[in-house]
Amino acid sequence: MELVLRAGGRAHPLAGALLSAVAWLGIRAVRRRYATVNLGEARGSTPVIGDWLALLGVLAVLLTAIGSTAEPAGPLLGLLVGLLLTVTCRKVTHWHLAAARREAHAVRRVLVIGEPSAADHVVGHLAARTDHAYVVVGVVPVGSAKLECGAPVTARLGSLDPDSPRGDATAVLRAAREHGADLVLVAPGPRLSAERLRRLSWALYDERLPLALLPGLVDVDAHRIHLDAPAGLAMLHIAPPVRRGVQVSLKSAVDRTGAGLGLLLLAPLFGVIAAAIRLTSAGPAFHRQIRHGQGNTPFTMWKFRTMVRDAESRKAELEYSGANENDGLMFKMRRDPRVTGVGRLLRRWSLDELPQLFNVLRGDMSLVGPRPPLADEVARYDEVALRRLSVKPGLTGLWQVSGRSELSWDETLALDLRYVDNWTLSGDMDVMARTMRAVVDGRGAY
Incomplete structure (x- = not known):
């Protein structure tokens, strides 16, 4: 060895x-x-x-x-x-x-500087998630307007005079010392000119206090960003999402090879599941649905049947009665009366999704991607939600490994857009590895 x-x-x-x-x-x-x-x-x-x-x-x-x-x-x-x-x-x-x-350990204590609306957005965005290293300990707003998220700490830290930049360094350094900040995070705006930021940066560097600037971009992975400085001007180049090329061809090859091997290896399990469905409830073993895929193209998606035969006709009645527990365009119920006993077991272990390997083999779907929506859901999509359909839908994806049905519509959409814009082949491998853990955990599987 x-x-x-x-x-x-x-x-x-x-x-x-x-x-x-x-x-x-x-x-x-x-x-x-x-x-x-x-x-x-x-x-x-x-x-x-x-x-x-x-x-x-x-x-x-x-x-x-x-x-x-x-x-x-x-x-x-x-x-x-x-x-x-x-x-x-x-x-x-x-x-x-x-x-x-x-548990708020292993984090960097951040002091945020910016105009009230920008600072409030930064504080709220960082506080909403824990998968990063930054915890806001204070806000120094530019101007006297109040912050929603940062109001309690703002009152103690004071504010920067938008018309007099001379006291910027003194106010910021005092706030950083009082709250033990490890980093000063600046959200630039009209009142924070380049020259003003430059002078503030000098004071911070002299005190060995790191400075970071927010460019205003959201959900852009670091691998898409390239830094340049023509004529001394800091410039960020944002690479477009990958839609063609070697990586996409390799993804397609991995999809079809994986689907073919999966169908061969799982053939005995398919037979057992199909027999269990037929023996415990009336109706076929497989369920077909029209879903929308890449480019808003409809296709027939296959699943093992987990509901009673007339489930589709009863959906409108359930929606009208307010039974939908999802706050967005997807219909989800934790205790859906249409789900059979065997169907509930299949959903708990995500076995009902296995026939979609046929769709992956046909090229309608991918192993990893956003979930394929129904036609009535797509009809209510706005321009932002339609971007979910820029790539092939997947058998698994960020939605499945992040909580599934327990996520709100906004959270689901944010995850899908993050995947669509920042896709990489290595990211797909990571999602597939995390899928096994999500299946065992079972959170949101109903």
């Missing part, structure tokens, strides 16, 4: 193992994988794979330079085990960090 060096006709397995370990730690350190700002911040495996490939290159050069004649199969297997262990440790570290932040 270790790298074996052969120099001068002698084998040196310990030396090879030490060389591999030092090279691996060096590559990870140079790429700042152990820095406080990076450790545990992401669960994806793409950076680890990139580091591992770099390790292979470094070791290949070193072994060639010393004239080693080691067989590659054994050492490569050992390095592969190291890769898997690193990915596992990365995920465990991320889970530990996420759990700590839910």
